[in-house]
Amino acid sequence: MDVTTAVELVKERLGIRTAVRDTYLKAIVEGVIKELEDEKGVALDDxxxxxxxxxxxxxxxxxxxxxxxxxxxxxxxxxxxxLMIHAGKGP
Known part of the structure; x- marks a missing residue:
C-alpha cells in the first residue's frame, strides 16, 4: 500500500497543510496497514x-x-x- 498517498489524504481530511505532523501520521498509517494485514487478515490491494x-x-x-x-x-x-469477510476471515 502506498503510505505516502495515504498520509497526504489523511492530511487533506484533517486540513493539515504543513509537514510538521508527517512522521506521526506516517506511523499511524503504517500501523493501520500492519493491523489490517497481520491481525485482520486483509490482503490490501494498491x-x-x-x-x-x-x-x-x-x-x-x-x-x-x-x-x-x-x-x-x-x-x-x-x-x-x-473487508474481513471479503478476505475470508469473518468478523
Missing part, C-alpha cells in the same frame, strides 16, 4: 481505492481519538467487517 480510503478514514479516526477511549465509529466497524 489498486483498490476502497482499501486506500478505508485506511485513510481509519487513520484519521485514530489520530483524532488518540486521547479518548471511545469505541470505533459504527461506519468504520461496518466497513472493517466487510
Amino acid at each position: 489498486a483498490n481505492s476502497y482499501h486506500l480510503l478505508f485506511i485513510c478514514d481509519y487513520a484519521t479516526w485514530r489520530y483524532q481519538s488518540r486521547d479518548s477511549s471511545g469505541a470505533m465509529p459504527r461506519h468504520l466497524q461496518f466497513r472493517l467487517h466487510n
